[in-house]
Amino acid sequence: xxxxxxxxxxxxxxxxxxxxxxxxxxxxxxxxxxxxxxxxxxxxxxxxxxxxxxxxxxxxxxxxxxxxxxxxxxxxxxxxxxxxxxxxxxxxxxxxxxxxxxxxxxxxxxxxxxxxxxxxxxxxxxxxxxxxxxxxxxxxxxxxxxxxxxxxxxxxxxxxxxxxxxxxxxxxxxxxxxxxxxxxxxxxxxxxxxxxxxxxxxxxxxxxxxxxxxxxxxxxxxxxxxxxxxxxxxxxxxxxxxxxxxxxxxxxxxxxxxxxxxxxxxxxxxxxxxxxxxxxxxxxxxxxxxxxxxxxxxxxxxxxxxxxxxxxxxxxxxxxxxxxxxxxxxxxxxxxxxxxxxxxxxxxxxxxxxxxxxxxxxxxxxxxxxxxxxxxxxxxxxxxxxxxxxxxxxxxxxxxxxxxxxxxxxxxxxxxxxxxxxxxxxxxxxxxxxxxxxxxxxxxxxxxxxxxxxxxxxxxxxxxxxxxxxxxxxxxxxxxxxxxxxxxxxxxxxxxxxxxxxxxxxxxxxxxxxxxxxxxxxxxxxxxxxxxxxxxxxxxxxxxxxxxxxxxxxxxxxxxxxxxxxxxxxxxxxxxxxxxxxxxxxxxxxxxxxxxxxxxxxxxxxxxxxxxxxxxxxxxxxxxxxxxxxxxxxxxxxxxxxxxxxxxxxxxxxxxxxxxxxxxxxxxxxxxxxxxxxxxxxxxxxxxxxxxxxxxxxxxxxxxxxxxxxxxxxxxxxxxxxxxxxxxxxxxxxxxxxxxxxxxxxxxxxxxxxxxxxxxxxxxxxxxxxxxxxxxxxxxxxxxxxxxxxxxxxxxxxxxxxxxxxxxxxxxxxxxxxxxxxxxxxxxxxxxxxxxxxxxxxxxxxxxxxxxxxxxxxxxxxxxxxxxxxxxxxxxxxxxxxxx
Ligand code: B3K
Ligand code: ZN
Numbered sequence: 115x116x117x118x119x120x121x122x123x124x125x126x127x128x129x130x131x132x133x134x135x136x137x138x139x140x141x142x143x144x145x146x147x148x149x150x151x152x153x154x155x156x157x158x159x160x161x162x163x164x165x166x167x168x169x170x171x172x173x174x175x176x177x178x179x180x181x182x183x184x185x186x187x188x189x190x191x192x193x194x195x196x197x198x199x200x201x202x203x204x205x206x207x208x209x210x211x212x213x214x215x216x217x218x219x220x221x222x223x224x225x226x227x228x229x230x231x232x233x234x235x236x237x238x239x240x241x242x243x244x245x246x247x248x249x250x251x252x253x254x255x256x257x258x259x260x261x262x263x264x265x266x267x268x269x270x271x272x273x274x275x276x277x278x279x280x281x282x283x284x285x286x287x288x289x290x291x292x293x294x295x296x297x298x299x300x301x302x303x304x305x306x307x308x309x310x311x312x313x314x315x316x317x318x319x320x321x322x323x324x325x326x327x328x329x330x331x332x333x334x335x336x337x338x339x340x341x342x343x344x345x346x347x348x349x350x351x352x353x354x355x356x357x358x359x360x361x362x363x364x365x366x367x368x369x370x371x372x373x374x375x376x377x378x379x380x381x382x383x384x385x386x387x388x389x390x391x392x393x394x395x396x397x398x399x400x401x402x403x404x405x406x407x408x409x410x411x412x413x414x415x416x417x418x419x420x421x422x423x424x425x426x427x428x429x430x431x432x433x434x435x436x437x438x439x440x441x442x443x444x445x446x447x448x449x450x451x452x453x454x455x456x457x458x459x460x461x462x463x464x465x466x467x468x469x470x471x472x473x474x475x476x477x478x479x480x481x482x483x484x485x486x487x488x489x490x491x492x493x494x495x496x497x498x499x500x501x502x503x504x505x506x507x508x509x510x511x512x513x514x515x516x517x518x519x520x521x522x523x524x525x526x527x528x529x530x531x532x533x534x535x536x537x538x539x540x541x542x543x544x545x546x547x548x549x550x551x552x553x554x555x556x557x558x559x560x561x562x563x564x565x566x567x568x569x570x571x572x573x574x575x576x577x578x579x580x581x582x583x584x585x586x587x588x589x590x591x592x593x594x595x596x597x598x599x600x601x602x603x604x605x606x607x608x609x610x611x612x613x614x615x616x617x618x619x620x621x622x623x624x625x626x627x628x629x630x631x632x633x634x635x636x637x638x639x640x641x642x643x644x645x646x647x648x649x650x651x652x653x654x655x656x657x658x659x660x661x662x663x664x665x666x667x668x669x670x671x672x673x674x675x676x677x678x679x680x681x682x683x684x685x686x687x688x689x690x691x692x693x694x695x696x697x698x699x700x701x702x703x704x705x706x707x708x709x710x711x712x713x714x715x716x717x718x719x720x721x722x723x724x725x726x727x728x729x730x731x732x733x734x735x736x737x738x739x740x741x742x743x744x745x746x747x748x749x750x751x752x753x754x755x756x757x758x759x760x761x762x763x764x765x766x767x768x769x770x771x772x773x774x775x776x777x778x779x780x781x782x783x784x785x786x787x788x789x790x791x792x793x794x795x796x797x798x799x800x801x802x803x804x805x806x807x808x809x810x811x812x813x814x815x816x817x818x819x820x821x822x823x824x825x826x827x828x829x830x831x832x833x834x835x836x837x838x839x840x841x842x843x844x845x846x847x848x849x850x851x852x853x854x855x856x857x858x859x860x861x862x863x864x865x866x867x868x869x870x871x872x873x874x875x876x877x878x879x880x881x882x883x884x885x886x887x888x889x890x891x892x893x894x895x896x897x898x899x900x901x902x903x904x905x906x907x908x909x910x911x912x913x914x915x916x917x918x919x920x921x922x923x924x925x926x927x928x929x930x931x932x933x934x935x936x937x938x939x940x941x942x943x944x945x946x947x948x949x950x951x952x953x954x955x956x957x958x959x960x961x962x963x964x965x966x967x968x969x970x971x972x973x974x975x976x977x978x979x980x981x982x983x984x985x986x987x988x989x990x991x992x993x994x995x996x997x998x
Pocket of ligand 2: 408412430431434
């Protein structure tokens with residue numbers, strides 16, 4: 115395997131202007147005939163034409179209608195002397211969709227055929243310049259059996275269709291927008307569509323379609339509504355209109371990721387399309403809304419302006435994640451619902467991206483090198499990339515950001531560009547901003563890996579009535595990177611009196627206070643900021659709304675944190691104060707090796723938060739959720755997952771018991787009246803009620819009291835929506851109650867024909883809190899269940915990924931059985947689907963942070979995989995990095 119380096123980028127030696135493709139579709143053998151109009155890139159010296167191709171069976175090659183000599187070299191098709199500066203290349207090859215278990219290129223799922231081309235799947239369809247800076251106008255003719263494939267779709271507009279001999283039919287599609295090959299798509303399947311015509315501001319009519327298998331139409335309403343809301347939002351917030359006559363979404367049961375933004379023809383994992391109250395939870399409804407929006411927003415940020423090369427991936431992904439996060443917040447509505455969204459995003463960042471930044475796969479938002487590009491669709495490129503865009507938004511303001519976006523499209527519409535181009539447009543549109551003034555320092559966020567440590571210490575001077583805050587930053591070494599430079603860090607803050615009042619903020623040298631919240635801009639390794647008119651000790655509330663993706667050390671005491679928990683006007687920092695109080699207690703218990711004994715101030719603070727009138731139930735649910743074992747593991751070294759689990763479970767038991775009456779109140783108080791709506795208001799009530807139920811069943815399981823488990827079982831049976839049904843089931847399973855087994859059986863019987871619900875059934879069992887090895891044993895048993903298969907990524911994720919990546923105490927065992935299973939499954943999966951396998955392999959990334967005996971046993975398992983000769987380059991890259 116070879117390393118691709120960012121600094122080696124060269125413009126393509128040839129351009130492909132138009133691509134006329136004809137597919138004779140068949141699951142066993144599809145014939146692809148391609149006719150390409152190629153032009154030499156006159157800016158470069160004459161070179162051979164080198165086309166990408168993978169797993170193709172080549173039938174013929176013609177240049178301007180004549181046969182031509184060619185050779186194969188390193189997986190490329192090379193034509194040494196293509197003669198003219200502009201010519202037509204005709205290629206015919208075959209592929210076998212049903213043998214394509216990698217789900218990249220053209221593959222079979224159910225009885226249909228579907229494509230996935232990003233990043234490098236198009237070369238598995240036909241020979242091509244499969245790189246994002248080569249953009250062509252596509253015309254696609256699809257021919258196939260009319261019964262098997264009544265629906266034939268590709269990008270753009272349908273220009274012709276009709277019947278053919280032998281029970282076949284055809285459809286011809288034309289996409290007027292030049293696009294890179296990664297945005298190409300084809301669907302041939304037996305599908306039905308929900309359709310809706312919409313009129314955009316310009317007065318144009320557009321057809322929206324959501325395609326699913328027969329019988330699933332009643333589960334497409336939410337996806338369609340989400341699409342319409344996304345269209346309206348992008349026009350209102352960024353003046354970006356729908357540019358297509360037809361916008362299609364197609365649901366596919368076998369899919370490697372969430373969804374794909376192919377121009378005009380988005381392909382979606384069924385998980386992010388299908389939803390009914392009976393089969394999908396509030397979390398699922400939210401997921402659909404945000405993924406539909408994300409893919410739709412790509413039409414501008416990704417498709418109209420695309421990436422020059424794959425190192426620039428965050429150009430489209432970081433920006434589009436930022437956009438979908440903002441959309442979800444706007445949809446949620448109230449300030450507290452927005453804060454709930456933000457907390458969710460930050461939790462995900464800290465549990466997925468921070469570990470990545472601290473582990474063997476640490477890489478900059480704009481990576482420098484890769485072996486397999488699919489390994490770099492990471493939390494760093496996506497979520498940290500979104501934080502980088504969010505910091506720009508913070509620095510230039512909402513209007514300034516919109517101006518930067520407008521300039522970016524004015525300059526680059528129709529082009530394939532770099533992260534520098536985006537940052538430059540933002541800075542140029544906001545010349546007076548700190549972003550423009552310190553652009554070089556800001557752009558280090560793209561170049562340097564690792565999570566910055568932000569240290570903050572305040573000093574109150576009673577005589578001068580000043581408060582001096584000293585901020586300093588330090589960026590840890592990461593594999594291949596050391597001696598890093600300071601980055602621009604926006605620090606949003608407020609100062610509270612010890613009584614919890616927000617103080618006016620006036621920096622030395624300013625004429626008057628400027629509100630009670632502001633953003634300090636740290637650009638150096640260390641800087642001090644002095645506030646005047648501060649007559650008493652203060653509690654600083656730093657990094658409000660998580661204004662930068664850093665680890666903050668502010669030295670606050672528990673007493674300070676209790677002030678913030680009770681009074682901070684910034685909901686994020688209120689939540690954060692509670693998390694830190696809990697974390698301090700978990701760490702203390704881990705430190706002195708004793709059981710947690712929760713102190714009265716903490717318990718009372720939790721109680722008054724739970725009881726606080728007028729506080730958003732969704733916020734309460736988050737504030738009363740203890741930091742996860744994954745998060746805590748990142749805050750300590752030499753992690754003993756078993757001990758950590760024991761400590762956290764004991765803390766949960768105490769919270770369950772100490773607040774029993776309060777949980778019972780919360781359960782009664784938060785029942786939802788009226789019909790199901792998946793909105794922020796209702797889902798917050800359900801989340802808190804379900805949390806209360808789980809705590810009540812937990813307390814009951816400790817005391818042997820039968821009433822609450824009985825109520826949970828009753829709720830499980832009677833629930834009219836999946837959120838409540840699953841919540842009640844999870845309460846029983848989480849407490850290892852004897853009613854859990856009959857409930858699980860009943861759930862299976864009810865939903866065995868609903869694949870997405872069956873995934874939940876597997877997942878629920880894989881993420882149950884471990885107790886005496888029962889959960890691990892259950893996962894092993896479920897691997898033999900007739901409904902389990904590694905061939906379907908959702909199913910594999912539901913059981914194996916959840917065990918290895920989300921249930922540390924079930925996975926990390928002193929007998930190493932979890933690691934043995936991990937190695938076996940990495941190897942087994944790799945032979946079927948390398949992208950899936952390399953994702954799964956990453957669940958052992960943080961093995962060096964484990965205590966013995968886990969660390970050595972994990973290393974041994976990784977080494978066993980490394981010893982396999984026939985590993986894919988995807989999995990090989992992950993395994994080699996893990997051992998480096
Ligand atoms: N752009 C796709 C991801 C493709 C992943 C390829 N391994 C989905 C998205 O980010 O919207
Ligand atoms: Zn994306």
